[in-house]
Amino acid sequence: MQLHSCNYTAMSTPSDHPAADLEASEALAKTPCTCAMLRRASRRLTQAYDQVLKPTGLKLTQYSVLANVAGAEGRSITALALLLAMDRTTLTRNLRPLEGAGLIRIASGPDRRSRAVEITSAGRQMLEKARPLWRAAERSFRRRMGRKKAESLRCLLDAAAVSARPEA
Numbered sequence: 001m002q003l004h005s006c007n008y009t010a011m012s013t014p015s016d017h018p019a020a021d022l023e024a025s026e027a028l029a030k031t032p033c034t035c036a037m038l039r040r041a042s043r044r045l046t047q048a049y050d051q052v053l054k055p056t057g058l059k060l061t062q063y064s065v066l067a068n069v070a071g072a073e074g075r076s077i078t079a080l081a082l083l084l085a086m087d088r089t090t091l092t093r094n095l096r097p098l099e100g101a102g103l104i105r106i107a108s109g110p111d112r113r114s115r116a117v118e119i120t121s122a123g124r125q126m127l128e129k130a131r132p133l134w135r136a137a138e139r140s141f142r143r144r145m146g147r148k149k150a151e152s153l154r155c156l157l158d159a160a161a162v163s164a165r166p167e168a
Helices: 018-029 034-056 060-071 077-084 088-100 121-145 147-163
Strands: 104-108 115-119
Touching (some): 034 060, 034 121, 060 077, 060 115, 060 121, 088 104, 115 121, 121 147
Antiparallel strands (some): 104 115
């Protein structure tokens, strides 16, 4: 029984361990688990973006949080966690190194229980340094994937995020 007809060789790039890549691709081709396949792709993409962002000292996860803090200035940690589809505890753990590096500031929110996240001037400077590198990684992926496939993937991922949202 064939589950799908993906052409992995047309979409993959060679690595230092082509036999292991082929073996992993074949194993995933046999699994009906969409989540496992998505997580594998996510790990590969994250590794590629991390490599490009290396000169800044930021990981992709940190860049993403920093960029979202800049775009959602003064939001509470809870509101930012909802925006990023992260639980509050995980976001707080991701904010600590950015705060420690002086890239963000966590201030008092509108009430005593809430905390607002703000980007600092050092954080804005870091974003200016990192954004062109992130754009290069994004362009590289879209070029290698193909513009139409990359756009389709973005649409599918958006639909998947909405579809996977827990029912209330």
